[in-house]
Amino acid sequence: MRAGEDMTNPFHRTARVRGAILHIAVLAILLAFGSLAKAGEPADSRPAAPLTEADFHPFDPELAEIGRLLFYDPVLSGNRNISCGTCHHHELASGDGLALGVGEGGEGIGPKRTTGRGDARIEKRVPRNASALFNLGAREIHVLFHDGRLSVDPIFGNGFNSPAEEYLPSGLKGILAAQALFPLTSETEMAGNPEENKIAGAAYDRIDHVWPLITERVRAIPGYMQRFQKADPDIAGVGDLTITHIANALGDFINAEWRVTDTPFDRYLAGDVEAIDQGARAGMALFYGKAGCGECHSGPLMSDQDFHALALPHFGPGRTRRFDPYVRDVGRMGETDRLEDAYRFRTPMLRNVALTGPWGHNGAYDTLEGIVRHHLDPAAGYESWRPEMVRLPPDERFAAVDFISFEDARERARLAARIDIAPVKLDDAEVAQLVGFLNSLTGNAGGRLGRPETVPSGLPVD
Template sequence: MGSVMAAAVMLGACGGDEGASTPLQNESNLDEQLAALLTEQEVRPVEPPAAQDPKRVELGRKLFFEKEISGRRNISCGTCHHPLLGSADGQSQSRGQGAVGLGPLRRHEGESLFLARNTLSLWNRGVAGWDTMFWDGRLAGNPEEGYISPSGDPTPQEFSSALAAFTIIPVTPDEEMRGFPGEPDVFGNPNEMADLTNDDFAEIWPLVVARAMGVEEYRQELLAAFPGTTEDTISILHLGEAIGAFMIDAFTMLDTPFDRYLAGDTEALSDSAKRGALLFYGRASCSSCHTGALQTDFKFHNVAAPQVGTGKGEEAPLDFGRGRITGEMSDRFKFRTPSLRNIELEGPWMHNGAYADLEDTVRHHLDPAASLSAYDDRQVEPELVGTYQKNSEELLSTLAPELAVKGDPLSDKEVVDLMAFLSSLTDPRSLNLMHLVPDTLPSGLPVDD
């Protein structure tokens, strides 16, 4: 038994809320205090997903960066989920069709068109139990219970994970990968997907598959990766499974200092990080929503994120989040709790990229009212400056009660410790994933954006 868990067994459940809200008097027993608290909250080492089929991983790697499967042949999954950008894109809100370049340098040549939300990362999305996708949870499910999705009835139910099911959604919206009517592809040829609508999932997916099968190397690799299939039976399911296999293989990152600590290496965390973990799972109340070892309850909460940016749907420039899916007033401004693994690499932060600094994001959670009052939207993309909606009264009226700090507000020193703990959630392997980016693609289209 690791020394951390052994200490927890000896101490039992002495690290409850009352103990967690009491200032530490003796730092010599940080490990004992933390072990008890982690045991009480059932924070255990994360079980990694099963190894993926190498053929599917390699096929998925190519398809992940392949622009051939987008309507205008100008954008890929990797455009918005790049390995060198924390598996996201480094923008407050993503730029889809009409933009060129990668990450923070990606810009529109004409009128700017932003997608409504910040790009979520892909870290550890293949871990068992990760059944909810998107900020608003509009795609969810698992192989046993089936899947719900924006595509409704046409949604294939044979996916092996919600992550694989997620992959087939971004190819359908016109502002993302499909392209707008009247706009040709990069060669000046007509885009056969463009005149369909965002709801024509069943018509769009076969066209995407035809694009892939039209490239001989992909045709051969798809048939080899999925034995028993024929050219007539290869479908969007198989493309999604391949891309999902690649993302699980590439972005599962479970060798952080915190993982090593949970495995029994008490030297893996600094004293500052240990104090931060005690705050995180104790007095600061972070673990009320960021539960467990992945630091997420997969539920939806209103943390009063500043309403800045384009907004979404009929309520724009506001974004009702989960409320857009359920139609319930009580769900307005709620968004899914993100995992905090590799959180340092994912900026800007919040559902709309409202904060350019992680510490500012943390301080917002500790005192949303003060943070909203002082918010300055000059930290978002230049085109979005001036879009901040000062609706703090409306946001705070349904603020998640879980945010309440137990006891005294955190001092600046305690915030430093909390940040040290968040830093311990970064897997060093994530810092250089250049090897994931292929040099060339079977279609001959460029890898670079």
């Protein structure tokens, strides 16, 4: 033991009670980890300890239970036909299993979800992949959404920089409560078409005009009012319930429900050297060493919460800005208006990553190995990617336009010119080891409270 080494750090521990043979094995692993620190690698790229409950914000159990019901209640949507849980389902690892979501107007869940029928059919696909919800209640998180359009920031006096700017309500418990408000205002996700309901029409007037209408619906349901009054004595009557209470309940549910701290990797960090097998340990060495994954997927949450351009191919409706000449998605630049942010997207956290495909901000890859290989050489991955590699629910109305941006030569050139990752050469065995390590990040995926069978509105539960 060198002077100054910390015996509480799992990378410095030895298995003193396991005998001489295991002691030698552990020393070999420690030596391997010691070789991971490359010149220029961030000092905090490797977690120093497992993720634990202490790493998360506290939550109110009564509010979390109300949030669970609201999360699966279609009453929050414009046409009362979709809930948060439709696209972030317990049976689908808090996602929807689709590359691009099918929001308001669709039917079914997961890969079997269709784009709907008749006049109720969706008008367009959701522009981006439905992100998994694991560990979003962690204290470290200060920015959300693929493009970071919601962040903790005092700029507007309500604690957040968001699309609602100064119109975001005050009193929100945290960033999870804030993010829960925005799908409710989205035409493609939950609000619907302005010609169909008042909520969708209000979103076109001003974003904060949506939330009082949703609050009125919840106030009219005795089952919710009784629960809210029990959880919060300040809610004396129907008029005291606000959208802030609803958002805080949804935020507490997401915070409480999808915490993943029980992965083999976390047990390994806690000192159980047998928690991951030899192949996964080799993949871990590659992840934090030669492959360079840990430079962005760093720290306890395995994300630097920053934005990087990977040249993932464009398809679908994109998140088009008002002045864009055609369908595309410029990522972070759409929020910052800085050219250097073009095509950059937020680094996702990786616990349960093996369960949350398709992968990428638009679900471009249907296999974990596919997205790994793309990261290793984004330019080559972009050139070799083909539309048949993506899983999109079929709809003849979209077939002619789904890949317009992908086929545009000028947009392809711009996207290919913006890559933040240098290529890394790994052989097939090393790629398999890397994928093996990512599988060791799999823990509890089913949540704590689970999906409710019924909700107070009486509407069907997906």
